[in-house]
Every structure is written in structure tokens, then in C-alpha cells.
Amino acid sequence: MYLKQIFLGALGLLFATFAQAQAPKTTANYRVVPLPQEISNTSAGAFALNAQTRIAYPKGNAALQKDAELLAQYLFEATKVRPTLTTNAQGRNLIVLSATLKNNNKEAYRLDVSKDRISINGASAAGTFYGIQTLRKAIPQTGAQKLFFPSVTINDQPRFGYRGAMLDVARHFFSFEEVKTFIDILALHNINRFHWHLTDDQGWRIEIKKYPRLTEVSSMRPETMVGHDASKFDGKPHGGFYTQEQARAIVKYAADRHIMVVPEIDMPGHMVAALAAYPELGCTGGPYKVRTTWGVAEDVLCAGNERTLKFAKDVLSEVMNIFPSEYLYIGGDECPKSSWEKCSRCQALIKEKGLATDEKHTAEERLQSYFMSDIANFITAHGRKVGGWDEILEGGIAPNATVLSWRGMEGGIEAARLGHDAIMCPVSHLYLDYYQTADRESEPTAFNGFIPIERTYDFNPVSPKLTANEAKHIIGVQANVWTEYMKTFKQVEYMTLPRLAAASEVQWTMPEKKNFDDFANRMPQLLNVYNLNKYNYGRHLFNVNIDVTAADKPGSINITLTARKGATIYYTLDGSKPTTKSNRYTQTFTVNKSCKLRTIAVYPSFTSGENTEDLLISKATMANVKYNVEPNNKYPGLSPRELTNGLQGNVIFNSGRWVGYEGKDLDLTIDLGEVKPIRLISVRTLVSPSQWIMPHRGIWMWVSTDGKNFEDIYDLPAEPMPANKPDYIDTDNVLLPMPKDARYVRIKMLSEKSMPAWHPNAGKTAWLFVDEITVE
Template sequence: MRIFSDFRLGSLALVGLLLASCAGKAPVVADYEVVPIPLEIKTVQEASFVMKDGTTIYYTVGNEKMRRNAEFLASYVESQTGIRLNVKEGGEGQKGILLQLGLEKENPEAYSLEVKQGQVVITAPTEAGVFYGIQTLRKSIGIAEGGSIELPAVSITDEPRFGYRGMMLDVSRHFFSVDDVKCYIDMLALHNINRLHWHLSDDQGWRIEIKKYPKLTEIASQRKETVIGRNSGKYDGQPYGGFYTQEQAKEIIAYAAERYITVIPEIDLPGHMQAALTAYPELGCTGGPYEVWTQWGVSDNVLCAGNDKTIEFVKDVLAEIVEIFPSEYIHVGGDECPKTVWAKCPKCQARIKALGLKSDSKHTKEERLQSFVIHEAEAFLATKGRKMIGWDETLEGGLAPGATVMSWRGEGGGIEAAKQGHDVVMTPNTYLYFDYYQSKDTDTEPLAIGGYLPMERVYSYEPMPKALSPEEQKYIIGVQANLWTEYIPDLKQIQYMVLPRMAALCEVQWSQPDKKDYESFLKRVSRLVDIYQKNGWNYATHIFDVRLDLRPNTETGTLDVVAQTIDGAPIYYTLDGSEPTSSSQEYTGVLKIDKPCTLRTVAIRSSGKSKVTTDEITFSKSSMKPITMLQPINKQYEFTGATVLVDGMTGNMNYKTGRWIAFYKNDMEAVIDLKEPMEISSMTLHTCVEKGDWIFDTRGITVSVSDDNQTFKEVASESYPAMKSDDPNQIYTHKLEFASVKTRYVKVKALSEHEIPSWHGGKGNPGFLFVDEIVLE
């Protein structure tokens, strides 16, 4: 963690100085190109409005929410500029800043922002719309201490694309104080996010007071210790816990509501319940004893679906939850519920029989039993006038009638739910899991769960699947990103993981797709981070590093390197692995690499230098050669396509960095054109294995050669047994040697695991095959 802390402090200083240098002295001119980008910005031929000490904000007479809006604006302006504004009722015809209702728009969160000589007028259909107009004004001003602010005359009309704009916070794996959660809410408000999904219970801790079940906070909120790292088998020996009283929860709900954010609670059931079972073991299939889980992952111990007391418990807990939380939606989880205990439990099997549940080609009888529990929860919530929302596993066994689905395992669940006429919130882990790494260089990052999710990928997400018709797309009501906190112990690390990726998220949620442009976004977000810094928020600074695009050029046989920075800062590089400095070679255009090297780059500014990038580049006879795939790459993990196999770069254990490509339900089969006959005598292929994610080693490799790309002759072949449960997750190297042969075309075929072994939870299904580089020598 020392590496993280030192890097953070240095980067904060660097970025602070960089951005401060861009801020002129008074008067500072506002910039309306903010994040998220408004729907329409029209310049007006009129004198500017000057904001200075003593300028008055007027709000609707007798409207408490509008008074609070005015006070928010005044506090934002003072915090960011030092300018003190007055707040008064009324204001019709007055000079100053007017906050008013009356905009005739169907979208309740729409607003207009009109700036002219003597007046700034924010108008909306609701107080929430006014609040979002205030956010735009606040971000337009930026950080500019001293003097006055010039607001050029403008007419802005804006409204959000989606009504549900969410961000999830898991407080079960690690607990965060009331003040921490309030700070998180402030971060959401800056980004126009209007839903806080609050994950309050899990195997590792129960975090909300339920008065009918006091042991949930007495026992289930405390674990005796916590695993070190990724289930290393070593523990810290430190008791850990915490929970929110109902009054504290109401305090957080009220704080969020003042900022037009709805808090949606999640009580995850019937799985993820080991902490609750520790307090009330009679609710489990075995009766225990249980203990609050001290490791990460998913426990097999779940609520006993055949026990009437379980259904009573679920309804009792939800009854208190709806009394605490006024939200329309109550989240009941429904994800990752292992059925192994149910399959052996007499009570569960008796319930299955009594309900007449049967297995079929789509669902097992145990999956249908889970659906029974979820239906009971949904029906109970309906009696309280609430709607149920759950993860996409709630589709298994049949979805409850009024349920809304959060699609997290990619988009498939959301597509299926929308086709069935259910509302959907898109939250796919492939784009919107902010516990994933932000950088390929994971050694210099704080420990994370894995994955790779740079801001550019977050920004690229389009929530409306093309697989849905326009009518079906209407069921996509929102977008949400999630933050699971197994490896996030404090608020500073929360901030580091979500900022500025939250900025990319909010533009996906708010702005129309034709308004989105990543290069423009980077310039706009570079101003937004100034507000982060002013608030003392610990944001990640990757956007200020050198951005590299490394592409094989099959015409020249070189790896072509294009480098750039967000602000045009000069870039220096070395090819011998040494640390680049201002004395190193300066990057001036496309760099063509034609031999093995270690490429390192750095951006150097007057305020300091960025993080150094490092890329190991190798060359073999297949490097930078034309390659053709004879079987398709899996779309989810296609990245830059087939050239990944000949770009001279190998991947690490993070299979989502773009250095690997995947094959699923088919094999890898590629033909490399060496462009002229060459002698070769070996082929090396690496595979990445992560069995928990259904990623397995190859079952066999064949190498064939041809002079005409028509008739191929096999020169080497190997077969490999199915993987065993104790085979390690690692990178496997497969080298096939053969008698030297002169050839132009080389075909390499690697068989994927077409049927996962019986010891695995995904038994019988196809496995993924991940490969990186084909090396011919």
C-alpha cells in the first residue's frame, strides 16, 4: 500500500499544478462544456453575466427544496471560488441568479440554463431538474479562487437519457461510516447520479439493524478476522465489523434525498446469507453451526427454502426494510445461490415435491425452488406498494411478475428480461464493475479483484442492445456501475477506484449517444478532476499518463507505436529498459519498432512527470505477419482481433487487458502468412487458465504447413488431458518442436475445452480458451 500512497501523493501534486496553471486570474471565464455534456448549448449575442461577491441567488417563495437548492449553489461557488453569494426568496425581474419552476417538459429532471446580461436563470419542471442545472453551472465555473467569474451569454437545454442512473456501494465486505457514505453521495451528486444502490448484507457481514432479529447486528455484523489478499489461507487475526442503526440509515437516506438521490437497499437472498445463518442457524439446511465468513467468494450455506421459518424471516426483514427506506425499489439480490445443500436437504426436496417443481432443459428443480423464494419476496413487497429488483439470476426458474432485473453477467439477462416485458437496469461487469483494475500495470496498483476496466472502455458502453427492437428497448430504464469492496478497506480507496471512471459512467447515463466523443470527454474531465482535488477526493490519475496504441504493421513488419497525452505534454522514451527522462529521445511521430526491446515512455510537465509505461516487445518469425482466423474469436474478448497473436507482446494473468483473445464453443484456428518461405522448427503458444471463470487449458494443438495456403501438411501435434480440480490457475506454455521445414504458410489449431469436467460447477458446458502469442522459430 506504500507504493499506492506515494504514487497518489505525487500524482495529485502533479495534476494539481498542471490544472492550476490552466486557471487564469480574475475574471475567470466559465466553460459550459462539462461532464456530462449537455444536450444543447447555444451561444447568445449578449453581454456576459459577472458573478462576484454579493451576487444574489433568488428562489421560489415558500419552497423549501428550492431554498436548499439555492444554498447548495452558494456553498459550491464559495468552495470552488471563494465568492460569497446571497440567498433570498423571490427575485422576479431582479438581477442575479434565479432558480425557478415552470419549464414545460415531460422529463422531470430536464432543465434550461439561460445566461444573459444581469441574469442567470435556471428553470425546470421539478426541483430535481433545477438541481441538475446547478450542477452544470457549478462545473462550468470550475476552480477559480479570487476575483470574479464571467459567465458568457448562453442558452442550455438539457435532460437525462435515462431516468435510473445508479451507483452501487457494497458495505458488507468492508464497512464504511455514515460520513463516508455521505461523501460517496456527494460524489454521486456531482455526477448527476440519482440512485445509490446500498448492498447491506452478505456472507462476510450483516450491516443493517433489524429490531425483530437483534442477533443480526449482535453476531452477524462481526467476523473474527479477515483473509489476507485473495483467499491466501492466511488471516489478519483482527476482529472486524460494523452496522448502521435504523436511525443512521434514515439519516443517510435524508442526506441523499436532499440531493435528489434515492437509496435502494439490498438484502441479498436466498444466497449470500452465511452471516445471517451464524446468528440464526435454524434458518439453514444443516442447522449449523456457522460463522460469519472470513474469506471472499460465495458460501454454499444458504437459506433453507424448505423451511417455513425462512419465508417468515424474509418477510419480517423486508417489512422493517420498507419502513426504513421509502424507495420504490427494494433489491433482494437473488444472485450466486449455490444449490448443492438444497439438493441434499429433506425439507427443500419436500418443498420441491409439494410445489410440483420439475427439472427441464432450461432449469433444474432447485433453480425453480429459488424462484419460489424470490416470488414470495416479490409478492410481499407488492403488498407494501413496492417493486422488487434483483440480479439477472432471478430469471432462473421464471421471473416474478412485477420484478425488475439488473443485468450484471454481461447483457444477456437484460436482453432476455426486456423481451419478456420486464424493466431492466444494465450493469454488465464487462463495462461497469469499478472494483476491476484500471491499469494493465497491476504491480503499481492497489490490490483489486482482477479484470481490466480502463476509463475508455467504461465510456464506450452503449446500454441499448442492438438485439432488442425499439419497443423492447423501452424496457431498458437505466444504467448502473457497481463497487464491490473485498479489496477496498477505506474511503480513500473507494474514491481511487471510482474517480474519474464515474465521470465516464455519468456521460453514458445522461448524455445522448450522438453527443459523446472520447477525446472531447478527456478534455472536459481534466477540468472536472480539479473539483475532485478541491474536495480532497483521492482520484486515479491514469488519464494524465502516456496513452499508447501499439499495432502490428504487416506491410513493413514493424510494431507501430502511436503515443499521446491528454494535454499535449511532451513524451520521452527509451528502448533499452532504462528509465526515460527529459534527456531521453523525445517522441515526435509514429515509432516503428523492428527488433526486440523494452519500450518505456513518460510524459514530462513543468510540474513533474507521469507514471512510466513499460512494454516488453519480442520478435519471432511470426511477429507482425498477416494472420487469418479460420474460426471466430469470441466477441466479448475480441479486443483488437487476430493481430493479438502476432504483435510481439504477451499477456499476464489478467486476461482482460487486451493481450489475450478468447474462443468459446469453437477452437482457435489461425493461418500465418510468413510472406516468403522460411525455415521453422518450433511453435510456442501460451494459454491463460482461470478455472473459476470457466477458462481452461487447450485440449490439443496441431501445427500444419503449406506453400500455397490450400494444401496443408501436419508437422506436429499434441493432446492434453482434461484439467483436474487441483491443476493451478496460471499461464501454460505449450512448445511443439518438429523437424525443420521451409514453408510460407503455417496453420495452428488449438482445441478448446468443449465439455467442462464433472468436478467443476460449470460441468458439461463449454469452457473458454484464452491465447496470446503464436511464436514461430
């Protein structure tokens, strides 16, 4: 039997060598994602990977031994060549791993390739691991192949020490194996922090032995709202939790890939699931139910109850025992204070502690700061660092806290100026639950926002407003994956990839070396790794880009189509599905009537998804717009002619297609260029109560031939919006009794100045969003 095993092993090696000899020759490409800081080609000959290749690591070094095992696994998956492991670094045909590099950045590495060996030397085992990732991603294709690594020297290190990604498992639960896959995805992108959002109103996901009802009751909700409609439910129970043993296994799995797992137990808001199990911790005593809808809940932990603080500290004690991470996150976001305002215990504590309302903060905000500071002190007393969302700045920041700046840049800027570390994860660039494309109808349901990969890539986490010393407190960048609308892990992958690749280059690569077109050209090589691992990902990066400009003739537009290198573009204007038999794009063309433009890009190995536009052409198309009242600087539109460019916005409020007014009335004048007979004027508006975007309260119109003397042609007030209406787009069509000659059209639209009484944010300033204006 022993001789038979030797013979079969030798025969297998012979067949593997023969198969490789017959395989195509492939040359590695080191311009990977994220892009290394320094790549220098040398003339030391190319290293040939083959069945005799060995991977050497220092004897007794467990971390580098694990790195070696992972490298062998990566190479086998990509090439079908499995190098053997050894502690003998002598000889040729070696990949040598070490961790003796002298560099203050412990995640730095140097990769040297010559004919006889590849050397990856890190400033720590983590640095060596990132060199391994570069080597792995340098393989341009997968499958059995004769692979050559050109001689090179790469000196590389990350820009930021904290490179994070957050996964929300509270809104939708994902299995133990799926969480491991998420960690594998992070490792591929050189990410070293896994922020695990474990608890929220819709589910509690971590076993706490002292409070067993958290898993018995709080981990399961009876049903889940359908899409964006809070009046419809699927009727299916949803839930699950991780045992402490499973959580520790996740910590180990991540640590083997040099990733720290940072748990989050969100408090004092986002705690309805916990209150369902322990109602005595709320201000009213309940009863409470695990939430089946999304959004912000009014019910929060009772800050004036001593049992609440004991509960929080008991939970965090067990969490700290499971997770050895440097950081522990305690949320602090979206905590309404209405229950505290009515609670006798909360008000008594406010009085006892002298927490007074002033010009900056209410007494209840001061109470949240008191609560969070107590929890923060408890955590720091255990030798850990505390972190929370940027609301922890309200009422005075908790001592020693690290701020996750999610509502924009300002939270991070304020924290840095106060001397606190900040991690930048603004909703504008790094919320991967937002749509990847404005073509919402072709996408799975997502949060009603729009973040294309270009926007993620262009993010600069260090504000020029900060001094050099203040900027040192911006310690990292994090992408967030909230899962309200992600029922399966395949959808998590689809929403995360490839935008996480763009985020990884923000985290790793120095800004002067970043270039989006270069990044896009490097992405196909990374997609090969996605394909190898069967990751689900969006291909919007490879879709056709549609650019619209003014044509020489009024009432028409020029269309320019572009795609990535190597693509052939096809399009239709009659609404039919484009194929390789459709119009082939060769140059800019003009459109002078409304139509549906549909496009595809055909690459050598795949065809992109469609990109479409419903073009709306009228006498006002590309006419100049004068804003008598300027729109809000957050939503000015993508161009000065946003309201007349022929492009229509959809219900994605931040697509750039909408011009927004906050607390002001729209007032503008359109210049048609010459006097024309007009009969119909149309204005599109967006209504999205969840985004505080309300219908207008009236519309007025005037026309003029000279721009000085205007004739009133239309005025109509509008009633306020009733409650519980879903998002929609409204079009006001004003038909004149008979045609009028005009060159100038002035439109005034009244905004809803404050949110109505039925809205959760009643009294707050409302928005008016306007899109395409047409004149016929």
C-alpha cells in the first residue's frame, strides 16, 4: 500500500507537470487594486511558478506559517499549482516569506522578484500578508497555466492604519460561513478592520449568557416590511444569532488574515429588540416588539434607570470577553429624546446631575452624553478604546472616544479639532447600501440613494479645513454595508463589489497616485479573482456612459457615448433592446425629439449591462436658466442647465438630477433664446417623505417677450400632503387656453416650509425637489 501511494503521488506530480507544460503562458501584472505605492521593474529575470515551487517561512513563526498556507491556497486556486511549504529558505524556485523589514509602518512590505526566487518581507506578518495579496492579484487570469512573474521591486505601505468595512447582520442575518466569506473579501482588498454591527431594533445577533432572552426573544422578528412600503409585510419570521463559540471562531478566522473584528452594540437608541425581551429597561415598561420596519424608533433605553446601565455593562463585559479587539463600538446614533422628556426617572437624573439646556444642547442631549460617558469610562477601564457614530459629539463628546463620521465630513472635522481620532465613513460616498446606478428600475431594491463607484473612488477623507496636526486624527476610512434591503448574502456581495475596491484604494493608495481611469483599467484583473471565488458583483463600471450637451440648434441635444478600453458600443433610439446588430456608435450624434436611448458595451470577453435614458426634448431643451432664488448648495444639479437638459430624474433623490430647495421657494426664469409660440409648460417634482422631500404648495407662471414685462398666465395653490403616501414623481402640466408668444418663462413654486404634524420629524425644515421643465 505504501509503495502504491508513492507511485500514485509521483504519477499525479507527473501529470500536473505535463498539464502545466501544455498550458498557455501568462505573465503577471503588478498594477493591482489597491495600487502599490512604488513599483520598479528590474532586469533580474522572470520567476516561473511550477510544480517544484516551494514557499519558505521561518521555523516556529506561526503567523508567517499561516501566511504561507494562505499563499499556497491562493496560488493553487488561481493556477492549479500547489507549492509545498518548507522552513528551508535555501535553493532556487523559492517564495520566501519573512517579517524583518525596518519600517515604522508595521503593515509595510517589500516584494522582490528575480529568476530564482520571490521574496516578500514585511515589517510584520501583516505586512507580509499584504505583499501576498499583491502577488495573488498580479495573476491576470485563472486556470491551469505557465505563470511567470517578471522581475520587480515593490515597496508598499498603506496610507491609513485603520481600513474598515462594516457589515450589518441585525437587519438581515447571515450565516457563520457567509460572514467568513465577507472576511475573505476584506482580506482581498487589504482591509484590516471588520466592524460587525450585531444589534439593532430589528434583531439581536450575539449570545449573552447572562441575558438569555436576548437570543430567545430578541433574535427573531415575526415578519419584515416589503421593499419601501411600511404597510406591506412578507409574513415570514426572520432571525438568527451567533453563539459565543461561533463569534470566537470568526475572531480567529479574521485574525489569521490580519483583520481585527470590532463589535458594535448600539445604544441607547436602536434597542427595541432588546426591550422586547427586557421591557423594564424602557421608559414606559412596554410591551415592546422586535421591529418589523426600518427607520428610527422612538423607544430607546431608559437612561434614568440604574438597571439600564447595569444591563449595558453586563452585556459589554461578555462582549469584551469574546472580542479581544482594540476598539469596542457603542453606536450612539439616532436616539430620539421624546421618551426621556416624558420619563420621570430620566428627568430626575437630569435634575440630580445638573444637566441644563443651553444654546448648544438640550438637557436630554446632555443626558445622552452622561450615559455614553459612563459606558465609555467602563470600556476604557478595561483597556479598550471606545467608538461611536458622530452623534456622540452631541451634548459633549464622551472622553477618549473615536468618532465614526457618517453624516458628512463635519463630525470628523469637529472630532479632530477636539483632539479625538476620527474614522471617515460619510453617507455621501461610503454607504454601499445605496444604488450603484441611477437606473433604479433594473436593480434589486436598495436604500433610496445613489453612490456610483466614481463617487466612492473620488472621496478624500482628509479635509483641507484641518491643520496638519488636526489631520493626524483622521486615522482611517470605512465603508458601511447596511442590510435593510439585502435579504441574501449574494445581494450583499453585489452591493459591496466592486465599490469596495474603490474604497480600498482610498484607504491604501496615496492620493497623488490615484486616477479613476487607471483604476478602471486595472479592475478586470481583480474581477478575475471575483469570478474565481464566484462573488456576485455589479458591472456598472463597464456600462456605456451617456453624456449630453447642447446642440447648435435649440430644442435638441448632442449625445456622446463612451465606455472602457476595448469596448464596442451599440445603441437604439426606438426603445428596442440593443444588440450587436443595432446602431454601432462611432461619433457624437444629435437628438431632436423625445425618445428612449438604450446602450450596451461589448467587450472581448463579456457584454455590459444596459444603460438607458428617457430623453425629454422640448422648446426649452438646453435653454438657459436664471435662478432668481438659488437652490441649496447640496443639491444644485450636475450642470447649470440641469432643469432643461432633457434628462429625467427618478426617485433616487441624490442622483444629481434633482435641484433642491430647503425652506425656500423655487423662483427661476427660462430663456428660450427667441420668441416662440407656447401652449404647454410642464414641471416635474419629487416627493419622498422619508427624505423630508415634500410636494409643493402652489405654482405660479409668467411669460414675457422682452424679459422685462411679464404677463401672469397661471396661479394655483396646493393642499398639504396627507400621511402615508409612498414616494412618487409628480408632473404639473399647465395647458394655456390658446398659444402665447414668449421668449421668457418665469416659474415660482412654493415649498412646504416645515414637515407636517404626521411626520416623525414634524416641524423640521422640508425640501422641495424639482427636475426637468419642458415647454411646448
